[in-house]
Amino acid sequence: xxxxxxxxxxxxxxxxxxxxxxxxxxxxxxxxxxxxxxxxxxxxxxxxxxxxxxxxxxxxxxxxxxxxxxxxxxxxxxxxxxxxxxxxxxxxxxxxxxxxxxxxxxxxxxxxxxxxxxxxxxxxxxxxxxxxxxxxxxxxxxxxxxxxxxxxxxxxxxxxxxxxxxxxxxxxxxxxxxxxxxxxxxxxxxxxxxxxxxxxxxxxxxxxxxxxxxxxxxxxxxxxxxxxxxxxxxxxxxxxxxxxxxxxxxxxxxxxxxxxxxxxxxxxxxxxxxxxxxxxxxxxxxxxxxxxxxxxxxxxxxxxxxxxxxxxxxxxxxxxxxxxxxxxxxxxxxxxxxxxxxxxxxxxxxxxxxxxxxxxxxxxxxxxxxxxxxxxxxxxxxxxxxxxxxxxxxxxxxxxxxxxxxxxxxxxxxxxxxxxxxxxxxxxxxxxxxxxxxxxxxxxxxxxxxxxxxx
Amino acid sequence: xxxxxxxxxxxxxxxxxxxxxxxxxxxxxxxxxxxxxxxxxxxxxxxxxxxxxxxxxxxxxxxxxxxxxxxxxxxxxxxxxxxxxxxxxxxxxxxxxxxxxxxxxxxxxxxxxxxxxxxxxxxxxxxxxxxxxxxxxxxxxxxxxxxxxxxxxxxxxxxxxxxxxxxxxxxxxxxxxxxxxxxxxxxxxxxxxxxxxxxxxxxxxxxxxxxxxxxxxxxxxxxxxxxxxxxxx
Numbered sequence: 055x056x057x058x059x060x061x062x063x064x065x066x067x068x069x070x071x072x073x074x075x076x077x078x079x080x081x082x083x084x085x086x087x088x089x090x091x092x093x094x095x096x097x098x099x100x101x102x103x104x105x106x107x108x109x110x111x112x113x114x115x116x117x118x119x120x121x122x123x124x125x126x127x128x129x130x131x132x133x134x135x136x137x138x139x140x141x142x143x144x145x146x147x148x149x150x151x152x153x154x155x156x157x158x159x160x161x162x163x164x165x166x167x168x169x170x171x172x173x174x175x176x177x178x179x180x181x182x183x184x185x186x187x188x189x190x191x192x193x194x195x196x197x198x199x200x201x202x203x204x205x206x207x208x209x210x211x212x213x214x215x216x217x218x219x220x221x222x223x224x225x226x227x228x229x230x231x232x233x234x235x236x237x238x239x240x241x242x243x244x245x246x247x248x249x250x251x252x253x254x255x256x257x258x259x260x261x262x263x264x265x266x267x268x269x270x271x272x273x274x275x276x277x278x279x280x281x282x283x284x285x286x287x288x289x290x291x292x293x294x295x296x297x298x299x300x301x302x303x304x305x306x307x308x309x310x311x312x313x314x315x316x317x318x319x320x321x322x323x324x325x326x327x328x329x330x331x332x333x334x335x336x337x338x339x340x341x342x343x344x345x346x347x348x349x350x351x352x353x354x355x356x357x358x359x360x361x362x363x364x365x366x367x368x369x370x371x372x373x374x375x376x377x378x379x380x381x382x383x384x385x386x387x388x389x390x391x392x393x394x395x396x397x398x399x400x401x402x403x404x405x406x407x408x409x410x411x412x413x414x415x416x417x418x419x420x421x422x423x424x425x426x427x428x429x430x431x432x433x434x435x436x437x438x439x440x441x442x443x444x445x446x447x448x449x450x451x452x453x454x455x456x457x458x459x460x461x462x463x464x465x466x467x468x469x470x471x472x473x474x475x476x477x478x479x480x481x482x483x484x485x486x487x488x489x490x491x492x493x494x495x496x497x498x499x500x501x502x503x504x505x506x507x508x509x
Numbered sequence: 510x511x512x513x514x515x516x517x518x519x520x521x522x523x524x525x526x527x528x529x530x531x532x533x534x535x536x537x538x539x540x541x542x543x544x545x546x547x548x549x550x551x552x553x554x555x556x557x558x559x560x561x562x563x564x565x566x567x568x569x570x571x572x573x574x575x576x577x578x579x580x581x582x583x584x585x586x587x588x589x590x591x592x593x594x595x596x597x598x599x600x601x602x603x604x605x606x607x608x609x610x611x612x613x614x615x616x617x618x619x620x621x622x623x624x625x626x627x628x629x630x631x632x633x634x635x636x637x638x639x640x641x642x643x644x645x646x647x648x649x650x651x652x653x654x655x656x657x658x659x660x661x662x663x664x665x666x667x668x669x670x671x672x673x674x675x676x677x678x679x680x681x682x683x684x685x686x687x688x689x690x691x692x693x694x695x696x697x698x699x700x701x702x703x704x705x706x707x708x709x710x711x712x713x714x715x716x717x718x719x720x721x722x723x724x725x726x727x728x729x730x731x732x733x734x735x736x737x738x739x740x741x742x
Contacts, residue, residue: 055624055625055628056624059624059627063624066612066613067612070612106740157561165691188675263607272724339696376734405610407608408608408610409625410569410593410596410603411569411596411602411604411608411619411626412596412621412622413593413594413597413622413673414593414594414597414598414625415589415590415593415594415600416589416590416593417590418625501569501570502569502570502596503564503569503570506569506604506608
């Protein structure tokens, strides 16, 4: 029998026992819906986590330090057998060199320093961090009180809420007010001091070609925002800061860094040097290759790529279990299909006999039952995907309401990608066809004489 | 005048059924020849084996022993698919209880053998129309079997049996569920089809008068055996 005729007959047969077939199809739909809802939850959470972590800059960032100042944990775990290169200082030349590497999106220095913050007669010591423009899209500033920096060189500050509480209550009242930073500025050593440096040189029996001067300075900044989360992890390295400035503003302060003296003593750098540079790459998959290239240049590196791999592993196992639980419902639904089709054979025994008497082959009869099972799978699959999407959307909606009540931004925890929709529908069809195997072959084997005798 | 060209031949055909330890021989070593274009009546009382013999000749069942040959082809040696094709292309079947599918209209019932034979849709409509016109049911084509009388249903079943233009038309007690008037009309129709199309008709009946009135030849069966085989009267 031609496929079109087969399909027409199958649909006609399904329509005739509409209630029973609808209930069976609904069973398949519920099974598919549970599968889709669970997997969409898994996919949604994974997507959410990946997006958040990627935007946080944790997984596309490589932290580069001079080998003088930092020995990365990777080095400790897997000793580099290659010949040791001479340690290099992180200066402007190194910065430029890192910028030229393929697939590098941006390179910026990590400017972090301890300073006194003066506000309303209070003086508190805290950690300050310069943030690059790209931190704006990290997600850390979603739901912040106030706004992000107006420009990359603005004399503005964003405070962590805990620090804000130490300055005023409520912290939001700080927005629009000024605070003063008191910090140590680094500058080139004047000529007379160079002579003193020469003296030091003699004392240490070494060669110091240059030196630096430390001068106390003050800088007034306008408070523009209060933030609850810590945006510094990926963008500024490790350890929380409590006052955040635009990176360019922080650079212009020329704050003395712990590495300044060490750089002068051990490598003889004459220009600006940096404690650490953050290299952000285009995709997390580029991290290992670029990290290796940077090491070849004579720097130490650290990235959180291994953590990403672990995260993927966790989500894969999570998805697997969600899929298994979802499939259980579909398995129960497939028993419904078997039951419906076996009952149909009993009820339609005479019809099968007539078809065979009229010349239907075993294959025609088998195909007809297969087509009916497949149709239930197809309709159940489509309806199930829609139902699963609705359940997922309801979960997202409920979660968003809950989060908003906690003054947190809403998130999409359920996501049905096209491959899940197609895969679940295909899976429903396959399960239905497998469920139809036994009834179909039983129907095909019926002897026309026996079938026609059946009342 | 009936030509004497053998079309279908049963050679010492037996069909046994097992019921526990007992073996029931429904058809016992029957040898019979069906000539092309004749109207043969298989006559016998209930349980004589006439319907079983018809099932074997129509390819619904296989004999336990013996051979059934369509010309030189032994039906017993055909596989399931070939036997289905024989039923589809060579045989038309009319049952006592009509056996129209209740969910389909008359038109769809008649179209069913054409669907199974994978005939093109355009050709189907004309052939269905022609078959229904032959039995006088063209105006009732959109009706379901439940909306037709017994005689109309049997005529519809006859149209379905004819639509594939078979060589042999088998009828198993075609008048069994009909009153005498309708029964006679059906047999007149069968006779008319035999005459006009030159079709071979094999009919099972237990009504001797009908067999004698319409058949060219009567084969009498009793307890599974062929008792007599000859021209009526």
